[in-house]
Amino acid sequence: MTKLEGKEFIPVRLSTLRSDEVVPFDVFIYVANHQIHYIRRGDPFEKNRIDSLRSKGVHKLFIPLECEKSYLGYLDAGLQQLQNASMAVEKRTTIANSTLMNLAGSADRAIETEFRYRDMENRVQKVLGFLGSENGIARKMLDQSGVAQDELQHASNVNTLALILAEKVGIKAPKDLLTLSMAALMHDIGKVGLPIDPKTPREKLTLPELELFKTHPQRGADMVADKPYINPAIVSLIANHEEMGNGAGFPNKKRIETLPLVQQVLNICNEYDRVCTQQCATAFQATKLFFLEKVGLFPLPLVQALAEVLKTG
Numbered sequence: 001m002t003k004l005e006g007k008e009f010i011p012v013r014l015s016t017l018r019s020d021e022v023v024p025f026d027v028f029i030y031v032a033n034h035q036i037h038y039i040r041r042g043d044p045f046e047k048n049r050i051d052s053l054r055s056k057g058v059h060k061l062f063i064p065l066e067c068e069k070s071y072l073g074y075l076d077a078g079l080q081q082l083q084n085a086s087m088a089v090e091k092r093t094t095i096a097n098s099t100l101m102n103l104a105g106s107a108d109r110a111i112e113t114e115f116r117y118r119d120m121e122n123r124v125q126k127v128l129g130f131l132g133s134e135n136g137i138a139r140k141m142l143d144q145s146g147v148a149q150d151e152l153q154h155a156s157n158v159n160t161l162a163l164i165l166a167e168k169v170g171i172k173a174p175k176d177l178l179t180l181s182m183a184a185l186m187h188d189i190g191k192v193g194l195p196i197d198p199k200t201p202r203e204k205l206t207l208p209e210l211e212l213f214k215t216h217p218q219r220g221a222d223m224v225a226d227k228p229y230i231n232p233a234i235v236s237l238i239a240n241h242e243e244m245g246n247g248a249g250f251p252n253k254k255r256i257e258t259l260p261l262v263q264q265v266l267n268i269c270n271e272y273d274r275v276c277t278q279q280c281a282t283a284f285q286a287t288k289l290f291f292l293e294k295v296g297l298f299p300l301p302l303v304q305a306l307a308e309v310l311k312t313g
Ligand SMILES: [Fe+2]
Pocket: 187, 188, 216, 241, 242
């Protein structure tokens, strides 16, 4: 939540707004310390206006907090289209990707009540249904998303890659895939509220910042642990998502091979996407670097499965 000029707003990503469709909520942009009422509720968001914002590098818009329900209804209307085979796949993968980013960005509020959490689960189920509806959809989503530019895109990419890898290594039960997907979207929830710039690469954090950063897995697990409606497996996946190698991760320096396979899948995808995001300009360079430097940190069959996934989709 963001407070602008005394009013409460929630940030929404530009990519979640569909061109030439009426938006049932007010949309604001914030430029040069000024809040501009960009679209009025009931007006269409014309494609040229979306393109113009994109060309200026504006990716984040704001809607008043009281419009959140309308915004969620609008997102759900998009989700209904995922199984609509007459809609272009690119449009549907855009909806799925932007839904995942939105869910990752609102997870800290979704965990507050069972009602909100079940809503999040229902939306995740719809994306999972879309992913399973046709071969290669998940890969198309990843290719379209590209290298993550921020934490939300990171969560979304980790989610999609982890779901592909999970299937590849034999994790196929719908309830396990739902658990993995929810955990992937929330795995870094413990970073919310930490006084660290999320854009600073881990290697460039000061020592006190690094110590604080290393608390985020347990902090995240603590945020969800007291919620009876959240599967304890998710708590555990969040708590252990930075563990790797033979005690090379944090916070508890666990051996990766002692952790459940679904945890290993989440951890390798998280580390792979981190390398993509923070160390390299292109996914190709990142892939090379990852396999050079990280090969010993995960069980070899899993590394091989990931390599295969990245090569063939
Ligand atoms: Fe993390």
